[in-house]
Amino acid sequence: MNAKLPLALLATAALAAAGGWFAANHFGGAHNHAPAAKSGSSGRKVLYYQSSMHPWVKAEKPGKCTVCGMELVPIYEGQKGYELTAGTVSLGTNSIQAIHVQTAEACNRPLIRTLRVAGTIDDNDAKHRRLSAYVEGRIEKLHVNFIGAEVKEGEPLATFYSPMLLNAEREYALLFRQSQMAHSYALTAEHKRLLAAAEQRLSRYGLTTAQIGKLHFKAETNHLSEILAPVSGTVITREIYEGQFVKEGDKLFELADFFTMWFQFDLYERDFAWVRVGQEVEITVPSAPGKKFVAAIAFIDPNLNDMTRSARVRVELQNPLITVQGRSRRELLHKTYAEAIVRLDTPEVLTLPRSAVLHTGDRTVVYVDKGGGAYEQRRVKLGRAGDEHWEILEGVKPGERIVTTGNLLIDGQAQLDSQAGESTPTAPTTPAQTQTLPPGVKPYPLDVCIVGGEKLGSMGVPATLIYQGQQVKFCCSGCQPEFEANPAKFLQKISALTKSVAPQNTNTNTQKQ
Numbered sequence: 001m002n003a004k005l006p007l008a009l010l011a012t013a014a015l016a017a018a019g020g021w022f023a024a025n026h027f028g029g030a031h032n033h034a035p036a037a038k039s040g041s042s043g044r045k046v047l048y049y050q051s052s053m054h055p056w057v058k059a060e061k062p063g064k065c066t067v068c069g070m071e072l073v074p075i076y077e078g079q080k081g082y083e084l085t086a087g088t089v090s091l092g093t094n095s096i097q098a099i100h101v102q103t104a105e106a107c108n109r110p111l112i113r114t115l116r117v118a119g120t121i122d123d124n125d126a127k128h129r130r131l132s133a134y135v136e137g138r139i140e141k142l143h144v145n146f147i148g149a150e151v152k153e154g155e156p157l158a159t160f161y162s163p164m165l166l167n168a169e170r171e172y173a174l175l176f177r178q179s180q181m182a183h184s185y186a187l188t189a190e191h192k193r194l195l196a197a198a199e200q201r202l203s204r205y206g207l208t209t210a211q212i213g214k215l216h217f218k219a220e221t222n223h224l225s226e227i228l229a230p231v232s233g234t235v236i237t238r239e240i241y242e243g244q245f246v247k248e249g250d251k252l253f254e255l256a257d258f259f260t261m262w263f264q265f266d267l268y269e270r271d272f273a274w275v276r277v278g279q280e281v282e283i284t285v286p287s288a289p290g291k292k293f294v295a296a297i298a299f300i301d302p303n304l305n306d307m308t309r310s311a312r313v314r315v316e317l318q319n320p321l322i323t324v325q326g327r328s329r330r331e332l333l334h335k336t337y338a339e340a341i342v343r344l345d346t347p348e349v350l351t352l353p354r355s356a357v358l359h360t361g362d363r364t365v366v367y368v369d370k371g372g373g374a375y376e377q378r379r380v381k382l383g384r385a386g387d388e389h390w391e392i393l394e395g396v397k398p399g400e401r402i403v404t405t406g407n408l409l410i411d412g413q414a415q416l417d418s419q420a421g422e423s424t425p426t427a428p429t430t431p432a433q434t435q436t437l438p439p440g441v442k443p444y445p446l447d448v449c450i451v452g453g454e455k456l457g458s459m460g461v462p463a464t465l466i467y468q469g470q471q472v473k474f475c476c477s478g479c480q481p482e483f484e485a486n487p488a489k490f491l492q493k494i495s496a497l498t499k500s501v502a503p504q505n506t507n508t509n510t511q512k513q
Contacts, residue, residue, distance in 0.1 A: 044076040044077055044078075045076065045077040046074045046075070046076055046077075047075050047076065047077055047079075048060060048074075048075050049061065049062055049063065049072035049073065049074050049075065050072060050073055050075050051065035051068070051070060051072055051073070051372075055090075057072070057372040057373075057374075058072075058090075059072055062074070065372070066371070066372045087376060087377030087378075087414060088370070088374055088375065088376045088377065088414075089367070089374070089375050089377070089410050089413050089414045090373055090374050090375075091373045091374075091375070091410070091413075092373060093373065095373075096373060096406075099406040099409045099410075100405055100406055101375075101403060101405060101406035101410070102403070102404050102405035102406065103369045103401040103402060103403050103404060104352070104353050104356060104401065104402055104404045105399060105400070105401055105402075106350060106351070106352050106392065106396045106397065106398055106399065106400050106401075106402055107350070107351065107398055107399070108348045108349060108350055108351070108398060109348055109349075109351050109389070110345045110346055110347065110348055110349075111345065111346040111349055111351060111384060111386040111389060111391050112343070112344070112345050112386050112387055112388075112389075113274060113344045113345070113384070113385070113386045113387050114341055114342070114343055114344070114387050115271060115274065115275070115341070115342040115343075115344055116339070116340075116341055116342075117265040117266070117267075117313075117339070117340050117341075117342060118265060118337070118338070118339050118340070119263055119264050119265030119266070119338055119340065120263075120264060120335055120336065120337060120338065121261050121262070121263055121285065121317075121332050121333065121334065121335065121336040121337075121338050122261065122262045122263075122264055122334070122335065123236075123256045123257065123258055123261055123262065123334055124256075124257055124260050124261070124262055124316075125256075127231075127233070127256065127257035127260075128254065128255070128256050128257075129230055129231050129233065129254070129255045129256075130251060130253075130254045130255075131157070131227070131229075131230060131251075131252045131253040131254070131255065132249055132250060132251050132252060133206075133246040133247065133248055133249060133250045133252060134204065134205045134206035134248065135162050135164050135165050135205045135206070135248055136162060136164065136245070136246060136247045136248050137160050137161050137162025137163070137164070137165065137245070137246065138160070138161045138162075138243065138244070138245045138246075139158050139159075139160060139240050139241065139242055139243065139244045139245075139246065140158075140159045140160065140161050140224055140242065140243075141158060141159040141242055142157070142158050142240070142241070142242050143155075143156045143157055143158060143159070144157050144158075144235055144238070144253070145238070145242075146235070146238070147235055147236060147237065147238055148234060148235060148236075149234070149235045150233075150234055150321070150328070151229045151232065151233065151234075151235060151255065152229065152232045153229055153230065153231050153232045154208070154210070154228055154229065155228065155229045156226040156227065156228055156229075157226075157227050157228065157229055157252070157253060158226070158227045158240065158252070159224050159225070159226055159227075160224065160225050160226065160227050161223060161224050161225070162205075162225065164205075165202075165205050165207075165225055166223050166225070168198065168201050168202055168205060169202065169207075169215050169218065169225070171198050172195070172198035172199060172201075172202055172212070172215055173215045173216050173218065175191070175194055175195045175198050176195065176215070176216045177216060178191065179191065179192075179195060180216075199212055202215075206227065207225070208228055211225075211226070211228070227252065229255065230255075231255060231257070232257075233255035233256050233257045233258065234255065234256050234257075234258045234330070234334075235253055235254070235255060236254050236255070236256045236334070237251075237253065237254040238252075238253055239251045239252060239253070240252050240253075256334075258319055258330045258332075258334065259318070259319055259320070259330075260316055260317070260318060260319065261316070261317045261318075261319045261332050261334075262314050262315070262316060262317070263281070263283050263293075263295070263314070263315040263317055263338055263340065264312055264313065264314050264315075265312075265313055265340060266305075266308060266310040266311070266312060266313075267300065267310055267311050267312075267313045268308075268309060268310045269304070269309050269310070272311075273384060274342075274344040274346075274384070275297065275300065275313065275342065275344065276297070276300075277296075277297050277298065277299065277300060278296050278297060279296065279297050279342060279343075279344070280294055280295070280296055280343065281294070281295055281296070281297060281315050281340050281341070281342050282294055282340060282341045282343075283295065283315070283317065283338050283339070283340045284338065284339050284340070285332065285333075285336050285337070285338045285339075286336070286337065287332075287333055287336055288331065288332075293317055293332070295315045295316060295317045295318075296315065296316075297313060297314070297315055297342075298314050298315060298316045299313070299314040300312075300313050300314075301313070301314075315340070317332060319331055319332045346384070346391075349383065349391045349392075350391070350392045350393075350396070350398060351386070351389035351390060351391055351392060352366065352380075352389060352390050352392050352396065352402055353388060353389055353390075353402075353404050354385070354386075354388060354389060354390055355404045355405065355407075356390075356402045356403060356404045356407065357380065357382065357390050358407060358408065358411055360411065363379060364379065364380055364381070364382060365377050365378060365379050365380065365411070366378050366380055366395070366396065366402050366403070366407070367402065367403040367407050367410050367411070368396070368400050368401070368402055368403075369400075369401040369402070369403060375403055375410050377411070377414055378395050378396060379395055380392055380393075380394060380395030380396055381393040381394035381395055437466075437471060438466075440469055441466055441469055441470070441471055442469060442470045442471060443471050444470075444471045444472055444473045444494075445494065446473075446494070448475075449462075449473065449474050449475035449476075449479055450472060450473075450474070450479075450483065450490050450493060450494060451474060451475075451479035451480075451482050451483050451490065452474070452475050452476070452479045454475035454476075455475070456473055456475055462474060462475060463475075463476065463479070463480050465480060465483070467483075467487055467491070468487075468491070470491060470494060472490070472494070
């Protein structure tokens with residue numbers, strides 16, 4: 001068993017040597033479907049001319065670098081040439097035009113963003129006023145009997161009968177008349193004290209100063225009192241009906257001031273760096289199509305909602321009365337849905353168009369135009385995102401030109417170049433290493449392409465073809481059409497090589513055995 005291993009190695013070496021000799025004599029050692037390059041003064045073939053400072057600048061003839069102006073260096077056959085910096089992609093003029101490459105300059109400018117939010121129109125609850133019964137009694141008549149009514153301060157809301165209030169009113173009226181009759185002589189201190197106590201009792205029962213001042217004109221037969229609106233506003237709740245008996249403390253009405261409304265919306269954490277008190281907001285509501293209400297942010301709640309991670313923002317709006325079909329109402333309705341636009345900006349920062357930035361996995365990259373068709377991949381650190389631009393914190397300098405259109409294709413080429421550089425070509429070198437073939441098919445005996453002469457695997461996965469019972473492999477798919485144009489020619493070469501190698505293997509094995 002051990003003796004067979006050296007025999008296999010010798011056979012493999014013979015095949016490899018034969019393949020190398022065959023490729024050297026039949027292919028010229030280079031995969032090139034174009035005409036051969038010109039020869040230099042030393043007799044060696046010049047493949048191309050290249051800039052040593054900017055490797056992506058190449059030319060077929062001597063000349064100067066289009067970027068720095070230095071003389072181009074000839075690259076002879078067998079030389080590797082100057083390599084591009086990792087991540088740099090070189091494109092020809094035709095490729096640049098085909099993918100419509102466009103660039104923009106990185107520069108300092110204010111970062112502008114439009115924040116679109118939604119919320120509701122609510123009233124200022126700090127100006128709510130609840131009206132309760134100061135004393136028990138019966139509602140005889142309602143002057144305001146529907147929700148949404150606009151009332152002014154001092155207007156009657158209801159007529160009220162209360163024996164307790166009526167007794168207090170008559171007691172005060174009697175004391176007041178006595179004081180008026182005693183105008184010719186000084187009132188006693190006790191009389192003044194009783195009059196002040198009666199007035200204070202009426203005030204606690206809910207009468208206003210104006211109502212108290214008119215009690216001495218009230219007829220003895222009038223046993224009703226009026227409940228007046230303490231403030232101007234809109235009735236938002238009504239808890240009583242005519243004929244209803246109420247006790248002290250029972251809720252009667254609730255009034256709200258709809259002249260100043262609040263537009264409130266949620267502001268999320270990611271937007272805190274943009275919004276500040278005093279910024280203008282443009283608000284639109286469905287009930288007033290086409291109209292914009294402009295106001296400033298008045299308050300940002302510092303307490304965040306744990307569930308939504310947002311804070312409430314308040315904008316104060318003026319809400320005057322308007323006339324609709326002969327009736328007046330507030331322009332903004334309570335609890336209305338509303339949308340708003342908050343226009344945000346920052347001081348000047350380094351920015352790039354958003355289309356220039358590519359997010360690929362954990363990488364955030366841009367491509368910098370280095371001139372001469374070369375584009376350098378650059379990682380960047382982003383700041384805030386505007387409507388059309390990104391804030392750039394690291395990675396790019398002002399004045400550099402960045403690809404904004406075509407960068408996706410450039411990035412794809414960069415990834416292909418990276419994979420090609422990192423991969424290790426593996427190609428079968430002996431028939432024993434080839435894949436399983438159908439019965440009767442001869443395996444391909446070479447480790448190089450029969451057409452181009454390149455080592456199999458150096459240009460990716462070899463293309464494979466079975467023709468007339470013979471397996472044929474190509475270094476790239478571009479060689480296959482040339483084979484199919486004259487298959488007999490290449491099959492004859494494979495047959496000749498197979499015959500030249502087989503006797504060596506047979507003789508070697510015979511001698512060893």
